[in-house]
Amino acid sequence: MHIPDGYISPTTAVVSYLVAIPLWMYGFKKLKEKLNEETLPIIAALSALSFVIMMFNIPVPGGTTAHAVGAVAIAILFGPWVAFVSVSLVLLIQAVVFGDGGISAFAINSLAMGFVGGFVGYYVFSLLKDKTKYAPFIAGYLGILASAIVIGFVLGIQPLFWSDNGKPLYFPFDLKTTLIAMIGVHLIIGIAEGILTQIVYKIAESKGVLV
Amino acid sequence: MKRVLFIFVGILILLVPLGLLSENPAWGEWDSEYFKEKLGFIPAGIEKVESVLHLKALLPDYSLPGANEVVGYYVSALVGVLLIGGFYYLIYFFVRKRA
Numbered sequence: 001m002h003i004p005d006g007y008i009s010p011t012t013a014v015v016s017y018l019v020a021i022p023l024w025m026y027g028f029k030k031l032k033e034k035l036n037e038e039t040l041p042i043i044a045a046l047s048a049l050s051f052v053i054m055m056f057n058i059p060v061p062g063g064t065t066a067h068a069v070g071a072v073a074i075a076i077l078f079g080p081w082v083a084f085v086s087v088s089l090v091l092l093i094q095a096v097v098f099g100d101g102g103i104s105a106f107a108i109n110s111l112a113m114g115f116v117g118g119f120v121g122y123y124v125f126s127l128l129k130d131k132t133k134y135a136p137f138i139a140g141y142l143g144i145l146a147s148a149i150v151i152g153f154v155l156g157i158q159p160l161f162w163s164d165n166g167k168p169l170y171f172p173f174d175l176k177t178t179l180i181a182m183i184g185v186h187l188i189i190g191i192a193e194g195i196l197t198q199i200v201y202k203i204a205e206s207k208g209v210l211v
Numbered sequence: 212m213k214r215v216l217f218i219f220v221g222i223l224i225l226l227v228p229l230g231l232l233s234e235n236p237a238w239g240e241w242d243s244e245y246f247k248e249k250l251g252f253i254p255a256g257i258e259k260v261e262s263v264l265h266l267k268a269l270l271p272d273y274s275l276p277g278a279n280e281v282v283g284y285y286v287s288a289l290v291g292v293l294l295i296g297g298f299y300y301l302i303y304f305f306v307r308k309r310a
Contacts, residue, residue: 004240006260032306035299044299045216048292052223055273055288059233066237067230093294098287099268102260155239162256170256171239172246181238203219207212 001066001151001182002094003109005102007171008154009162016108016154023115024088030081039078042209046074046200047086051093058192066185068192069113072121072143073200076136077209083118084110108154117147121197140197141190145183152182220292227288228281 008016035043050070057065075083088110094100101109121143128135156175159168171178236242243253270290275283 001237002240006254006257007239009256032302035303035306040299040303041213042216044296045213045220047295047299048220049216049223051291051295052220052227052288055227055284056223056230057233057235057237059235060238062238063235064238065233065235089298090291090295093291093298097269097290097294098273099271100273104260151239164255167252168254170254172250172254178239185238199219200216203215204212207215209212 001069001109001113001148001186002091002101003105003151003155005104007102008105008108008158009170010104011162012108012154012158012170013104016105016111020088020107020111020115023111024085027081027085027088030079031085034078034082043074043078043082043086046070046077047090049196049200050074050087051090053196054090054094056192058189060185060188062181062184064181064185066189068140068189068196069117069144069147070193070196070200071114071117071147072125072136072140072193072197075118075122075143076125076139076197076201077204080115080118080122083122084114087114087118109151112147112150112154116150117143120146134198136197136201137194140194143197144193145186145190148182148186148189149179152178155182224285224288224292228284231280231284 053070054067056067058067059065069087071083071087074086091101091106091109091113095103095106121139124142125135125139128138132138153175155171156173156178158171159174162169243257246253246257270283270287273284273287274280275286278286
């Protein structure tokens with residue numbers, strides 16, 4: 001789900017940074033409020049978990065792979081803003097050190113995987129937590145699916161707006177293709193995100209750290 | 212909880228070579244060759260950027276240049292986790308200092 005450099009137009013990149021920067025600033029403030037001796041190692045470990053889990057490329061029918069993100073687990077335990085900032089930090093390190101995800105796409109990748117994934121997961125969990133014990137699973141499943149839809153949308157609008165005589169300049173495939181692909185893949189990968197979220201929630205529950 | 216999580220992350224790091232089992236790239240994260248094959252050309256923006264930026268990463272695609280694939284993947288997992296951990300302790304250090 002990491003958009004590389006060159007796949008999105010400079011306009012898309014600039015707009016996504018303009019949206020992300022104030023959100024990062026507010027989110028960072030929220031993170032600082034939540035950080036204390038007790039939460040620090042947990043938030044750091046969950047972020048590390050997010051990093052490592054993204055290295056597990058799971059084969060999906062259609063000749064591709066995808067991975068869980070771990071955003072929803074952080075969102076449920078520490079709130080969506082902390083999830084957004086934490087996943088952004090992970091994505092920044094992935095982009096700079098490992099070339100996974102573009103620098104120009106860092107903002108949109110953060111908005112999709114961190115912000116949208118975190119917020120959707122958080123609110124789905126809030127709605128369902130008193131109704132079913134599988135609320136974390138469902139939250140994880142829908143959270144990553146929402147992230148995938150955002151990525152599919154951003155990729156799919158590229159040829160619509162940025163073509164030269166019918167030749168796409170950036171990502172070439174149309175919206176229908178990208179949405180079907182991203183949704184299709186993450187209908188399966190959602191299970192991985194769901195299981196991960198449920199496990200982390202169970203650990204937190206058993207240790208009495210839930211707020 | 213932190214102990215359980217540390218163990219959980221540790222186990223995942225040990226298992227991380229499993230992430231290499233499939234050679235297939237993620238959907239929408241292809242090399243420019245893919246576009247050439249599918250479209251007959253590489254979109255200008257992608258062609259321009261790929262050669263310039265992508266290969267400059269320290270551990271490109273979670274590999275250690277010149278090293279075995281699995282070794283590179285292990286090194287990448289450890290480097291990533293240490294960087295992330297370090298970042299949080301640094302942030303916390305400054306937060307506490309100011310308080």
